[in-house]
Amino acid sequence: xxxxxxxxxxxxxxxxxxxxxxxxxxxxxxxxxxxxxxxxxxxxxxxxxxxxxxxxxxxxxxxxxxxxxxxxxxxxxxxxxxxxxxxxxxxxxxxxxxxxxxxxxxxxxxxxxxxxxxxxxxxxxxxxxxxxxxxxxxxxxxxxxxxxxxxxxxxxxxxxxxxxxxxxxxxxxxxxxxxxxxxxxxxxxxxxxxxxxxxxxxxxxxxxxxxxxxxxxxxxxxxxxxxxxxxxxxxxxxxxxxxxxxxxxxxxxxxxxx
Amino acid sequence: xxxxxxxxxxxxxxxxxxxxxxxxxxxxxxxxxxxxxxxxxxxxxxxxxxxxxxxxxxxxxxxxxxxxxxxxxxxxxxxxxxxxxxxxxxxxxxxxxxxxxxxxxxxxxxxxxxxxxxxxxxxxxxxxxxxxxxxxxxxxxxxxxxxxxxxxxxxxxxxxxxxxxxxxxxxxxxxxxxxxxxxxxxxxxxxxxxxxxxxxxxxxxxxxxxxxxxxxxxxxxxxxxxxxxxxxxxxxxxxxxxxxxxxxxxxxxxxxxxxxxxxxxxxxxxxxxxxxx
Numbered sequence: 001x002x003x004x005x006x007x008x009x010x011x012x013x014x015x016x017x018x019x020x021x022x023x024x025x026x027x028x029x030x031x032x033x034x035x036x037x038x039x040x041x042x043x044x045x046x047x048x049x050x051x052x053x054x055x056x057x058x059x060x061x062x063x064x065x066x067x068x069x070x071x072x073x074x075x076x077x078x079x080x081x082x083x084x085x086x087x088x089x090x091x092x093x094x095x096x097x098x099x100x101x102x103x104x105x106x107x108x109x110x111x112x113x114x115x116x117x118x119x120x121x122x123x124x125x126x127x128x129x130x131x132x133x134x135x136x137x138x139x140x141x142x143x144x145x146x147x148x149x150x151x152x153x154x155x156x157x158x159x160x161x162x163x164x165x166x167x168x169x170x171x172x173x174x175x176x177x178x179x180x181x182x183x184x185x186x187x188x189x190x191x192x193x194x195x196x197x198x199x200x201x202x203x204x205x206x207x208x209x210x211x212x213x214x215x216x217x218x219x220x221x222x223x224x225x226x227x228x229x230x231x232x233x234x235x236x237x238x239x240x241x242x243x244x245x246x247x248x249x250x251x252x253x254x255x256x257x258x
Numbered sequence: 259x260x261x262x263x264x265x266x267x268x269x270x271x272x273x274x275x276x277x278x279x280x281x282x283x284x285x286x287x288x289x290x291x292x293x294x295x296x297x298x299x300x301x302x303x304x305x306x307x308x309x310x311x312x313x314x315x316x317x318x319x320x321x322x323x324x325x326x327x328x329x330x331x332x333x334x335x336x337x338x339x340x341x342x343x344x345x346x347x348x349x350x351x352x353x354x355x356x357x358x359x360x361x362x363x364x365x366x367x368x369x370x371x372x373x374x375x376x377x378x379x380x381x382x383x384x385x386x387x388x389x390x391x392x393x394x395x396x397x398x399x400x401x402x403x404x405x406x407x408x409x410x411x412x413x414x415x416x417x418x419x420x421x422x423x424x425x426x427x428x429x430x431x432x433x434x435x436x437x438x439x440x441x442x443x444x445x446x447x448x449x450x451x452x453x454x455x456x457x458x459x460x461x462x463x464x465x466x467x468x469x470x471x472x473x474x475x476x477x478x479x480x481x482x483x484x485x486x487x488x489x490x491x492x493x494x495x496x497x498x499x500x501x502x503x504x505x506x507x508x509x510x511x512x513x514x515x516x517x518x519x520x521x522x523x524x525x526x527x528x529x530x531x532x533x534x535x
Contacts (some may be wrong), residue, residue: 008331061423062423063419063423082423082424082425085423087420087423089417089419089420095416095417097467097468097474098291098415098416099291099467099470099471099472099475099476100412100416100472100473101471101472104412104472105416106423107409108409108412108413108416108417108420108421109424111409111410111413111421111424111425112424112425113424113425113426113427116338118407119408120409142471144471160420200403
């Protein structure tokens with residue numbers, strides 16, 4: 001297997017959270033969250049539903065502000081870093097009838113704050129087509145987004161997130177509408193992207209964590225961060241249920257007794 | 259039929275109908291894709307309060323009605339923006355309150371007042387030239403605004419969260435959209451009536467959506483469809499001496515039903531093709 005050239009010259013903490021608290025309607029959702037994410041990492045955020053995973057993601061994206069504590073993404077507070085962030089939201093089928101082509105969906109990634117006229121430039125179109133090509137979705141530019149399968153849609157959403165060459169890619173439950181084989185292919189794709197982009201994936205399904213994952217953050221109001229992709233008693237207790245693992249290739253995971 | 263065109267009122271009715279169709283095509287598309295048809299209905303009904311206000315205080319129609327409608331619309335927008343789950347209840351309240359306010363104010367105004375029937379079904383056959391010019395100006399302004407913000411509006415309508423993340427001023431655009439709906443609704447009610455406004459805002463875009471590959475195409479198709487409905491409706495009302503507004507609605511509804519039946523019948527054929535393919 002060919003050696004991949006290291007893209008990152010020095011490892012630095014690209015995301016920093018310190019003592020972050022967040023409540024919703026007076027109910028605490030996240031407490032005392034402190035951890036750092038290194039550049040080049042492939043982080044999985046896991047945890048039970050309602051535990052605060054999506055909230056944590058939204059805090060890192062800058063869509064919501066913490067009640068207490070500090071968050072720094074690439075050195076600034078999240079809303080300011082958003083031009084350099086790629087975001088792939090969960091594929092909810094609400095707008096599947098929407099009259100929009102896949103090219104226009106990807107072009108949405110080129111929008112930015114303070115653009116005078118909201119017309120896309122020729123460069124915008126070129127970059128969008130390039131991103132679509134990178135995702136192997138070349139023939140689909142004019143198709144309506146609703147005509148695509150779940151897996152194809154996800155590729156388009158990734159293209160939309162990549163069109164501005166982000167430093168970090170955030171994905172929210174990206175495999176919820178993809179079948180098992182598709183999921184394996186999907187994580188291979190993410191591993192390929194991880195060579196030059198830091199990746200943060202939110203997933204509530206421990207069963208489908210790929211071995212490509214480098215680190216794990218378990219969220220259930222509090223966050224336990226694990227540098228190695230190893231399941232510990234702590235994590236198992238948090239889920240309050242037995243967990244199974246599927247490993248690709250050489251398993252480097254250990255399932256603790258429970 | 260064509261001899262009707264020698265009458266100025268008929269020519270004006272045609273122009274008014276066409277301008278209304280154009281406005282409804284653009285704004286109606288945005289209403290349907292943003293799922294704010296009920297909101298538009300609320301604005302339309304609440305605007306009756308503005309009419310009451312205009313008569314009671316002796317204000318010029320445009321200022322009184324437009325001002326009140328925009329205020330009511332922005333008020334509803336402010337409340338519903340934060341609380342999407344109970345939005346329809348709030349709209350329902352303003353809907354009824356606005357209308358009731360209008361009726362009460364008209365009760366208290368001495369003299370001859372505009373009657374409710376012409377408000378419900380419009381007075382397309384008595385459109386003065388001045389109003390045609392106002393509609394034309396409004397139409398141009400609306401199209402220019404939508405063209406300027408097209409990609410931002412598209413992003414907001416399709417994926418608001420992503421748009422916000424990219425720095426699109428989503429909140430501002432939402433209020434702008436509601437403002438445009440309010441202004442359009444008030445202008446068009448005068449011409450085609452309260453009942454018809456909602457029909458023209460929703461039926462053509464609903465039909466057009468299936469056949470549109472982009473929002474722009476949907477707007478153009480909706481505009482063309484509502485123009486055709488208006489034309490046919492006016493023809494029927496002239497030939498058979500029927501209420502013009504209601505005739506237009508019936509044409510739109512008939513086509514809507516035919517399209518639905520056509521879609522339904524196509525399904526087993528499609529399945530057969532998929533099985534054989």
